[in-house]
Amino acid sequence: MVPPSASTPANNPVSQTPSSGQVIQKETVGGTTYFYTDTTPAPLTGMVFPNYHIYPPTAPHVAYMQPKANAPSFFMADELRQELINRHLITMAQIDQADMPAVPTEVDSYHSLFPLEPLPPPNRIQKSSNFGYITSCYKAVNSKDDLPYCLRRIHGFRLVNTKCMVLVDMWKKIQHSNIVTLREVFTTKAFAEPSLVFAYDFHAGGETMMSRHFNDPNADAYFTKRKWGQHDGPLPRQHAGLLPESLIWAYIVQLSSALRTIHTAGLACRVMDPTKILITGKTRLRVNCVGVFDVLTFDNSQNNNPLALMAQYQQADLISLGKVVLALACNSLAGIQRENLQKAMELVTINYSSDLKNLILYLLTDQNRMRSVNDIMPMIGARFYTQLDAAQMRNDVIEEDLAKLDAGVPEKISLISRDEKSVLVVTYSDLKRCFENTFQELIAAANGQL
Structure with a gap:
């Protein structure tokens, strides 16, 4: 019988302690030993998750955040642009x-x-x-x-x-x-x-x-100093x-x-x-x-x-x-x-x-x-x-926007060019897809596949 090489998986069932009643599988791959169980963990009682994927709504502390008065919401402020x-x-x-x-x-x-x-x-x-x-x-x-x-x-x-x-x-x-x-x-x-x-x-x-x-x-x-005879204002x-x-x-x-x-x-x-x-x-x-x-x-x-x-x-x-x-x-x-x-x-x-x-x-x-x-x-x-x-409030807004981008929600936002002559209305889902495609192109270029 030929012993398995270092790269050949080897399964060795090992009995767990009697208190658990589970069987732990032992598998060695590439010199690394992994332990796992075949049994599915018991579901949490009293908790049911939806069988579909959906992005939760905006947190209340961000949704009801009062914007500053006269704050520009569409175009960049002239003062910021000049700076x-x-x-x-x-x-x-x-x-x-x-x-x-x-x-x-x-x-x-x-x-x-x-x-x-x-x-x-x-x-x-x-x-x-x-x-x-x-x-x-x-x-x-x-x-x-x-x-x-x-x-x-x-x-x-x-x-x-x-x-x-x-x-x-x-x-x-x-x-x-x-x-x-x-x-x-x-x-x-x-x-x-x-x-x-x-x-x-x-x-x-x-x-x-x-x-x-x-x-x-x-x-x-x-x-x-004031002249003689003059009183301080x-x-x-x-x-x-x-x-x-x-x-x-x-x-x-x-x-x-x-x-x-x-x-x-x-x-x-x-x-x-x-x-x-x-x-x-x-x-x-x-x-x-x-x-x-x-x-x-x-x-x-x-x-x-x-x-x-x-x-x-x-x-x-x-x-x-x-x-x-x-x-x-x-x-x-x-x-x-x-x-x-x-x-x-x-x-x-x-x-x-x-x-x-x-x-x-x-x-x-x-x-x-x-x-x-x-x-x-x-x-x-x-x-x-x-x-x-003030700093934490800004972080909450930025974190919420990044979470929407990560999830690819269908909420629409406006993208404006630097000269403000071109306006593009897209969704977070569109932006996520563009980022993923660009990243895949960079990986392909690094691997010489382009």
């Missing part, structure tokens, strides 16, 4: 090399550099007020993945000690929706002088909080230019969430400043230029412990967050100056809730103990759940 066009234009923009010969054609593995801000003149001596060095910013395409990135160049910086790369590696591991991710740091001489370059994710169309909210020179009128109200409190709380939730992630990783933000906070869309915040200070101000005497001063920097982050919130509440950077703090808090007391006032006071007041960003979470309170509820 998408601007993002595409910025992403695809290129420079005329003849007009900007100082911009190199290639830097390390990046090419197609495009300045995102006016370039400093060659003989400029004034340095950045934030970093203490002359800086410039470019959009560039990485030749390794053909994706656009943002390059922050530090002019004339020589990296002497590479111990700081430990901190850079820690920053590269942080992934957060409110933090611009740091991808790599490298030195180069492509700009005709030694330079240090930080490569970040590129968010097209983003603008700084400074340009969005603090660009009005008239906003500082309340804090400017009335405190400005929200209808006179102050930001709505709901927007300020939305910013607080995002910034505190970013700080919480950074501090949990053992790092410090150190760039909680309106000039380094990007706003994309209407209210989406992202903390930019993270990790720059950790490299520029690295202390060579702390080679053994580069994280020695992080606790001190984290305390400074909380104070910086308080200044940003106070500036937003006053709609003016003049409100965070020491001589204007009293008037700024009066403005907050009259126009906003006590919760916002207490949060600002807690962040700006020097405590006798080490504070944590988690301490302000109870102060945010229900405002966090407002942001979470």
